[in-house]
Amino acid sequence: MIVLKFGGTSVGNSSRIKEIAELINNNQKKIIVLSAMAGTTNDLVSIASHLYAKEHEAANSKINLLENHYYKVVNELYHSSEFREKASGMIKSHFDYIKSFTLDMFTLFEEKAILAQGELISTALFHYFLQEQNIKSVLLPALNFMRTNEEGEPDLEEIKVNLNTEIKSNESSDIYITQGYICRNSYGEIDNLKRGGSDYSASLIGAAIEAEEIQIWTDIDGMHNNDPRFVDKTHPLSNLSFDEAAELAYFGAKILHPSSILPAKLANIPVRLKNTMKPNLEGTLITSESDGISIKAIAAKDSITAIKINSGRMLLAYGFLRKVFEIFEIYKTPIDMITTSEVAVSVTIDQTENLASIVEELNKYGRVEVDSNLTIICVVGNFIAESKGYAVKVFDALKSIPIRMISYGGSMHNVSVLVNTSDKVKALNELNVKLF
Ligand code: ASP
Numbered sequence: 129m130i131v132l133k134f135g136g137t138s139v140g141n142s143s144r145i146k147e148i149a150e151l152i153n154n155n156q157k158k159i160i161v162l163s164a165m166a167g168t169t170n171d172l173v174s175i176a177s178h179l180y181a182k183e184h185e186a187a188n189s190k191i192n193l194l195e196n197h198y199y200k201v202v203n204e205l206y207h208s209s210e211f212r213e214k215a216s217g218m219i220k221s222h223f224d225y226i227k228s229f230t231l232d233m234f235t236l237f238e239e240k241a242i243l244a245q246g247e248l249i250s251t252a253l254f255h256y257f258l259q260e261q262n263i264k265s266v267l268l269p270a271l272n273f274m275r276t277n278e279e280g281e282p283d284l285e286e287i288k289v290n291l292n293t294e295i296k297s298n299e300s301s302d303i304y305i306t307q308g309y310i311c312r313n314s315y316g317e318i319d320n321l322k323r324g325g326s327d328y329s330a331s332l333i334g335a336a337i338e339a340e341e342i343q344i345w346t347d348i349d350g351m352h353n354n355d356p357r358f359v360d361k362t363h364p365l366s367n368l369s370f371d372e373a374a375e376l377a378y379f380g381a382k383i384l385h386p387s388s389i390l391p392a393k394l395a396n397i398p399v400r401l402k403n404t405m406k407p408n409l410e411g412t413l414i415t416s417e418s419d420g421i422s423i424k425a426i427a428a429k430d431s432i433t434a435i436k437i438n439s440g441r442m443l444l445a446y447g448f449l450r451k452v453f454e455i456f457e458i459y460k461t462p463i464d465m466i467t468t469s470e471v472a473v474s475v476t477i478d479q480t481e482n483l484a485s486i487v488e489e490l491n492k493y494g495r496v497e498v499d500s501n502l503t504i505i506c507v508v509g510n511f512i513a514e515s516k517g518y519a520v521k522v523f524d525a526l527k528s529i530p531i532r533m534i535s536y537g538g539s540m541h542n543v544s545v546l547v548n549t550s551d552k553v554k555a556l557n558e559l560n561v562k563l564f
């Protein structure tokens with residue numbers, strides 16, 4: 129069995145939905161994981177924030193706009209009145225449900241229930257479309273099997289048991305359809321795997337069923353060697369190792385959700401990135417093997433904040449770093465980069481919700497400086513053969529750009545530098561010239 133995940137743009141309108149129906153119509157046994165149609169989750173987020181703010185009029189007008197958009201999709205997608213009626217009825221019931229929240233108290237629980245509607249609708253639309261085309265398929269509700277634990281992390285053991293039970297009771301089917309992104313938490317409430325989480329769903333599903341392959345279908349032809357939004361003539365990479373792909377995804381390559389590599393890596397299931405618009409292109413294949421090319425790709429991650437703790441006295445002592453890290457742990461804030469000297473330690477973070485509290489705590493250990501509007505530029509590849517001077521090439525390319533931090537040697541796949549965001553585009557282009 130293989131897993132195919134189609135992102136928001138791949139199901140973004142009625143013709144796209146028809147295209148993917150054609151694409152999946154073969155004898156291969158498969159689970160299809162769908163995102164919400166492009167734009168829907170953003171609209172639902174904005175509806176929810178109006179409801180939080182008790183702006184019922186604004187919420188209602190956004191709900192009506194979105195609902196009408198779906199009736200248009202229904203009219204374009206189905207040719208028979210039977211399926212137009214069925215699908216319209218389905219849309220109406222989802223939107224009646226969303227509207228029911230405009231009357232009551234609005235909390236995180238209601239917000240998550242609203243956010244789940246996008247994937248519930250896209251999968252139901254697709255399921256009806258396959259039915260109208262006489263293509264047999266079974267809808268597996270993600271809320272029946274996708275689970276997170278008390279920490280809010282996916283519970284792979286439970287997902288495995290639940291999903292395999294669901295499949296067993298529909299064993300004769302070749303095509304299963306399910307929702308990405310949505311799940312239930314440890315209290316059984318509707319929850320989600322955070323924005324962009326459909327890739328993560330696909331990877332967890334692939335791991336749970338020990339799939340032959342996990343395919344992530346988007347609107348670009350694989351992971352590129354540099355950011356196509358800022359650099360001309362980038363090209364897709366044909367092979368990446370799990371570690372290389374994880375570094376690129378984490379440090380800014382938008383094509384793949386950063387968490388989605390790990391389940392596939394642990395279960396050693398190849399991940400293929402494919403372009404829905406150009407299905408014949410090879411895309412990028414991510415496996416446990418690295419193909420040995422030395423420098424592969426560059427990615428950039430914005431909105432980085434650097435925190436420097438100056439403390440000549442404490443740094444000499446062991447246990448200091450533990451105390452520093454504990455503060456970040458308490459505030460559930462991951463650290464991306466770290467550098468140390470005898471008198472100071474610098475770290476970077478990209479989640480700043482608890483920055484003020486973190487700084488207040490850190491102040492007990494030394495003088496703290498905070499810098500924002502920074503970007504991590506990450507060069508990924510195979511840096512084992514350092515004698516060939518790859519790291520030197522990176523720094524040579526960046527010689528006209530002020531560098532705030534450098535991270536090298538943490539893994540064999542990554543050289544990262546921290547620069548001002550205003551220097552990002554220049555840095556990406558200079559690196560492109562010197563490295564490729
Ligand atoms: N629909 C969700 C989002 O827009 C999940 C996803 O598409 O991956 O974030």
Ligand code: MG
Binds near residue numbers: 136324327383385
């Ligand atoms: Mg995505």
